[in-house]
Amino acid sequence: MSFKPDAIDLKILEVMQRDASLSSSELAERVGLSQSPCWRRIQRLREEGYIKAVVAIVDQEKLGFTMQIFAQVKMTTLNDEDREKFHRAIRNTPEILECWTVFGEMDCMLKIVAPDVKWYQDFIFHVLLKLPGVVDVRSIVTLTETKSTTAVPLKARGFR
DSSP states (O other), rough: OOOOOHHHHHHHHHHHHTTSSSSSHHHHHTOOOOHHHHHHHHHOOOOOTTTOOOOOOOOOOTOOOOEEEEEEEEEOOOOOHHHHHHHHHHTTOOEEEEEEEEESSSEEEEEEEESSSHHHHHHHHHGGGSSTTTTEEEEOOOOOSOOOOOOOOOOOOOOO
């Protein structure tokens, strides 16, 4: 039988998405449980894959990455070996925060952090255009961040 989180599990996930640094006793107090049952629920949520990781979210600007760019990448058809080389190179490039395969004229969408435009220009020529199969890169440089979150809605809202 498949595990399905109940209302208390969802409350734990909601609180942890806002602040995963809380102790299990602090978390238990916020969700209305004692510490042991709360800890067991957290462990089960981890075991079942609802909690993938607990991480620190750092301020990229304080680390010198003042630009965030979305790069749309056009590719040629790749054989399995070159496709794996492409994916490995993406995973091993720390400035590429996300990579998505997309429908449409372009094939991939990359989320990249950069310290400045000159650095990004060099990154395009020395990294992106040297990836297996990449033939074109179109960049969208962001200006102002309106919203950035790692918190996922805990259930889809209904529209009917």
